[in-house]
Amino acid sequence: MKANKIITGLALVGAIAFTATGCAGGGGGAAGGGGDGVITVGFAQTGSESGWRSANTESMKEAFSEANGFNLIFNAADNKPEAQIAAVRSFINQGVDAIVLAPIVTDGWDDVLKEAKDANIPVILEDRTVSASEDLYASWIGLDFTKEGETAGTWVAENFGSTPTNMVVLEGTTGSSAATDRASGFDSAIEGTDIKVLDSQTGNFTRAEGKTVMEGFLQKYGSQINLLFAHNDDMGLGALEAIKAAGLTPGTDIKIVTIDAVKDGMTALSKGEFNYIVECNPLLGEKTAEVVKKVVAGESVDKSYIVEDQAFDQEQAKKVLDSRPY
Numbered sequence: 001m002k003a004n005k006i007i008t009g010l011a012l013v014g015a016i017a018f019t020a021t022g023c024a025g026g027g028g029g030a031a032g033g034g035g036d037g038v039i040t041v042g043f044a045q046t047g048s049e050s051g052w053r054s055a056n057t058e059s060m061k062e063a064f065s066e067a068n069g070f071n072l073i074f075n076a077a078d079n080k081p082e083a084q085i086a087a088v089r090s091f092i093n094q095g096v097d098a099i100v101l102a103p104i105v106t107d108g109w110d111d112v113l114k115e116a117k118d119a120n121i122p123v124i125l126e127d128r129t130v131s132a133s134e135d136l137y138a139s140w141i142g143l144d145f146t147k148e149g150e151t152a153g154t155w156v157a158e159n160f161g162s163t164p165t166n167m168v169v170l171e172g173t174t175g176s177s178a179a180t181d182r183a184s185g186f187d188s189a190i191e192g193t194d195i196k197v198l199d200s201q202t203g204n205f206t207r208a209e210g211k212t213v214m215e216g217f218l219q220k221y222g223s224q225i226n227l228l229f230a231h232n233d234d235m236g237l238g239a240l241e242a243i244k245a246a247g248l249t250p251g252t253d254i255k256i257v258t259i260d261a262v263k264d265g266m267t268a269l270s271k272g273e274f275n276y277i278v279e280c281n282p283l284l285g286e287k288t289a290e291v292v293k294k295v296v297a298g299e300s301v302d303k304s305y306i307v308e309d310q311a312f313d314q315e316q317a318k319k320v321l322d323s324r325p326y
């Protein structure tokens with residue numbers, strides 16, 4: 001989606017700049033939600049697969065509080081797409097005023113989103129995106145994953161691209177827009193460099209799977225590996241354990257680049273175990289709640305609000321670590 005203006009909004013912690021695009025009609029829902037003005041929202045979260053997800057859930061629960069005029073029905077789908085679709089269908093059957101969805105994967109949403117539309121229940125996406133038609137959701141609040149991948153790839157190309165460098169990749173959840181778009185952004189940035197991909201497998205955004213897959217890479221390629229690109233901090237942190245267990249020094253023997261910038265990742269970066277992190281801000285609750293209120297009230301909202309990200313090297317991480325909001 002092309003951005004057509006930048007909105008800078010002050011969030012509860014720090015300033016978060018938003019890029020807004022397009023203009024969508026209001027959700028056409030009952031003004032102000034239920035008769036008592038309380039807005040009942042069904043929130044279908046992916047699960048609790050990573051530190052990023054925990055911070056995102058906390059941000060959403062804080063924003064969709066009773067004090068803010070909401071009755072929140074929360075469901076975490078344990079990273080299972082079919083369970084998440086069932087959760088959305090359950091929200092429709094409960095007759096909620098609005099549904100917020102953080103879709104695990106991009107495809108497979110057309111039918112249940114059509115059911116929500118037919119039930120006149122607006123759906124607002126947060127975090128990842130879906131391939132379903134844009135008229136099946138009112139708005140999306142998220143991040144530019146392609147740009148995150150490009151930023152990581154550009155740093156790798158600038159620092160390692162001019163000498164033969166063997167890289168392994170820990171991919172995010174297969175079929176998720178975060179993994180797909182980060183990979184395409186990263187790959188475009190390293191095109192034409194001397195970076196060679198030895199292997200690339202999903203670690204499903206979790207520490208445990210990141211560790212297991214990295215153990216396999218080390219068994220297969222050993223000291224040939226010069227560089228690891230992990231689609232999120234948690235898989236990189238799992239890989240750290242495998243690298244240390246193999247008697248290698250992370251950040252030195254194997255350089256590590258990740259995406260998210262959660263506290264544990266920034267701690268590893270400040271200690272020299274990671275080399276570069278691109279931020280992916282999880283604090284989307286306040287903006288999402290603001291958009292839900294407008295949609296339920298029948299006001300027009302933009303089709304997308306994209307949070308601006310930043311990136312950190314080891315020196316920058318040392319400076320900001322103590323002030324990080326998540």
Ligand code: GZL
Pocket residue numbers: 049050051052053127128143178205231232233234259260280
């Ligand atoms: C990104 C988000 C990804 C994070 C992971 O917005 O969807 O999912 O990068 C999380 O840590 O599991």
